[in-house]
Amino acid sequence: MKRKLVVIGAGMASGRMLEHLLAADPDGWDITLFNAEPRGNYNRIMLSPVLSGEKTWDEIVTHDEAWYAANRIACRFGEPVVRIDRQARVVHSNRGSAPYDKLVIATGSAPFVIPVPGRDLPGVVTYRDLDDTNAMIAAARPGAKAVVIGGGLLGLEAAAGLRQRGMEVTVIHLMGHLMERQLDPAAGYLLQRDLERRGIRVHCRGSTAAILGKDRVEGVLLEDNTGYEADLVCMAVGIRPETRLAVDAHLEVARGIVVDDRMVTSDPDILALGECVEHDGQLFGLVAPLYDQAKVAAATLMGQDAAFRPVQTATKLKVTGVDLFSAGDFADKPGREDIVFRDPARGVYKRLVIEQDRLIGAVMYGDTADGSWFFGLIKDATSIAPMRDTLIFGPTYQGGATANPLAAVAALPPEAEICGCNGVCKGTILTAIEGGATTLAEIRATTKASASCGTCTGLVEQVLASALGDAFEKPAAQPICGCTDLTHEDVRRLIKARGLKSMPAVMQELGWKTSCGCATCRPALNYYLLADWPGEYRDDPQSRFVNERNHANIQKDGTFSVVPRMWGGVTTPAELRAIADAAEKYAVPMVKVTGGQRIDLLGVRKEDLPAIWADLNAAGLVSGHAYAKGLRTVKTCVGSDFCRFGTQDSTGLGIRLEKRLWGSWTPHKVKLAVSGCPRNCAEATCKDVGIVCVESGYEIGVGGAAGMDVKETERLAKVATEDEAIEIVVAFVQLYREHAKYLDRPYKWLAKVGLDWVRAQVVEDRASRAALVARFDLSQSIHQRDPWAERAIPQARAGFAPLADLTREAAE
């Protein structure tokens, strides 16, 4: 007698299982197939081409009526199963029931809907089945606006499809870069750039607060208060295994329905497969492993031995013209090494992750032709030791006798392009070498190769080395760190010239050799981006040194010091009282007068910082930035107000300067002083900027120092009025902000650019001075805010406290 098989869910996994079962055992079973959707099995992954109009529905149906009829399957489509009665071995649907000997649950997964207000409005759809797809197609009038929430695989395919149908599309993504589960930030950046070129707007780090609309959807509001108009909202933020039936039937369910290697659930007569299952702690969201499960489930039903073993999967995005590939494990771990290749001109990024001579992961963007070859190396765990040096160039470079990069360059034909920016080919460079050029600088001067973006510098050097042999010496320009060959100055210039506005953009376009930089380059890049793109670049606290991240100076025992601003070194009894109260309340171990004319509270515990700041804020005191690469102090002397020798109001000028400059980030710290007469009690002649007042006006000196080097200031200008003195100081600080290398104090920078050039920009050329001042003020409109006040609020305080306290946990 035939046994009764009931299958819940006519999706991709169960469809494949039925094919295997019927092929091996066509007459063994009476099969009943329930499906919640009013249709049979189709190729769900091809919904995206249907959405974009590149395919029709008929083309993606895998099992049609004729197929089900020929295999005598009782189809109950549009009839969701609502309950499994394990005792009676019967499943109940909304309309009837069916008894079983064996039951297979293949209910797939359900789209996750974020619980925000407005999620039920008409016009809000998810992206899972044909009905969703048709709803989107119906809404897609050209010019209408769509917002896609979720920048993963599904969301981006939806976005690209809707865009192709003429909609104005915005993608909102919670994370810092698109498809963060499959791509690293570099590849995510390239993807975003390509999508933006197609007219898709991308908003990363966007958290949806509400979906707005009266009778139907009208817009989406984010938590940062950005709003986007929308005629259609597609929510594609993730999926959850559809386990409700199994839970109600008291099968073992973790995140998914738990199955063993044979796809059997905790009930020996019930199997499960597809996206609804969890195997060995793992969930599945791509079809490749589901097809393996289908094979195993069919074998189990036939009483054969089979075991499911998850294999590596590779990801591609089905958006025409977007080329990306990711496979394996590309996390940084000890013992792993990266090989990174970037071709900024073509927008290509490739990263291979190697562990013990095996390739274990790959991410590629822009050129994925070698993807399947790399994927093969990953799956087969092939030893890559013999081809390591040229591995990144793909299979066409392998197998030759000359597996080294220099030989690869030597083998290039003369017409091979070396410098993409200036269109210089290898032959041109060789001609220049024959003409006597022996250094990179000479090649740059004669051919322009490597003279623009500079990323082909390494290649040009290899051409030189292969042509000249030992006669070529690599120049010793100091790169920022091991992550790049470029110097600080190169990077600053290129950030501006090429409009690079994010850290992944810099790392990609300038060919960084590591995936996320290091503790040397990240703070520098963070500063450059902050200084060059105020308003557009978002500060990255994780790329700041501890003191700037916590807005306090770390001490040798891990406590912090707190130094409030004391404008121009002037204070009041009320401020002193507030400082004294705070010192007592938080049991500050040392209260010290600093060399910068203010008071330091040393030894404060990190978790007390927000509270002590709140107390000081309440008395009108703000952060003194004693920890910052930014304005520190403006020391003053008593000046004409009290001193019998004072010629001008040095105290007042110092306070005005401090109020104008505080809060600005600079390449290194900046210290000022204003003395009321040439006796110079404020020590103005050894500050980054020092003003000495005289009867006839103000002498402005710059480039002083009194730390590791002692330097006397040099005269920048002498002016008659306070206002002009302030303008010149502001312009000078801005010029320094825009040009100096990170961690160069002004005196070091001046030694490189020369005081004359600086004087021309900030003193002589009035228009340039005004423009510098305007740019500084623009930046201050964003950066001049008290960081303590921003962190003294309750929501921010948690970040300063321990994540957990286990001191009171007892051992069992």
Place this chain on the structure above:
Amino acid sequence: MIWPTSNWIDIGALDDIPRRGARVVRTAHGCVAVFRTQDDRVFALDDRCPHKGGPLSEGIVHGDAVTCPLHGMVIGLADGQARGADSGAVATHPARVEGGRILLDAARLIRGRAA
């Protein structure tokens, strides 16, 4: 009495730690720094640099390493070993993420060195 060999304790949500950042967990045997990498893996190490005891939780996290905030020693997060020319090591503790929560094997932390 037999001590448990593992004792996974939920210490907070993954999102309580910024990517490329760290938070500390206070224990009877000193603070433990819990790091989150760019790609969402977590590691737990004693929050004491082998050089002069600097709080590693305050360092810059890059790849799978952290640079100590006090004098710049680079420590591998998975093995606690100093990188490059430096030598020294700090104790690591088993940690994992499950359903967006961070779990720490606290058996050793609670019973400490007594076992």
